[in-house]
Amino acid sequence: MTFRKYLVLAGVTLCAAIGDTLLARGMKQVGSVSLRGLPDIVFSILNPWVALGILFLLGFFAAYMTALSWADLTYVLPATSLGYVLLALIAKFFLHEQVTTARWLGIGLISAGVGFVTQGPALTRHPSHQDRPDAEPEPVGTRAEP
């Protein structure tokens, strides 16, 4: 894992949390959408907060695709789940939602999960990976691969 790759993972984390927050703010303005009012949900992208949220989620998507091109799905997802801590902080201070003690504890467990997965290798080495011309042989993770 190079510094640049950690930056990509940070980008995945930040853009996802900010994007979700902007969407939540926008959707609260749009109001409850029923299953019968399906066209309403398409028009909800006209709300500026929803539009900005979608912009951030596009940034998230680009970073996420980049990360998936050199790391396992089961590495990228937990490694970027620190976003929930960020999400709770944003929800508390900007959206003024209630974040209870139980939710804080849940956020703590998720963060512990991030710690576990980032100790390991980022990519499963299949035989086909070595044959592929695009693959860069490079050590991943903070520990040596088994």
Add this chain to the structure above:
Amino acid sequence: MKHAYTWGAILAVVLASTAGDVLLSRAMKRVGDVGALWRRAGLLTVAGRILQRPSFLLGIFMMAAAFFSLLFALSWADVSLVAPASASLTFVANAVAAKVFLHERVDHRRWIAALLVAGGVVLLAA
């Protein structure tokens, strides 16, 4: 009734985005390291290689389905419940799906991470 709607929408998000994640991951593994390819052949080649993958397009479709389910859920419940609950349950479903469909080596670290996140989700929903 509102709870049933919220959790129904969360379940839809989980199923659609797990399918999407697995398909997108498969597509990007076939494309290879995007950074290396960009430096060697340019951004257009990268975009072309990605868009040529049928699993990428199908993955996008599943992600769009997950996204609209998420919009439904967000209009009914708090973001600090909906976003972590759906995304973390997706992560647990993904650990199983990645092992079965992508043959990723899900070792004890990754399973422990899955259990910790699952526990976190239960607490977030409490």
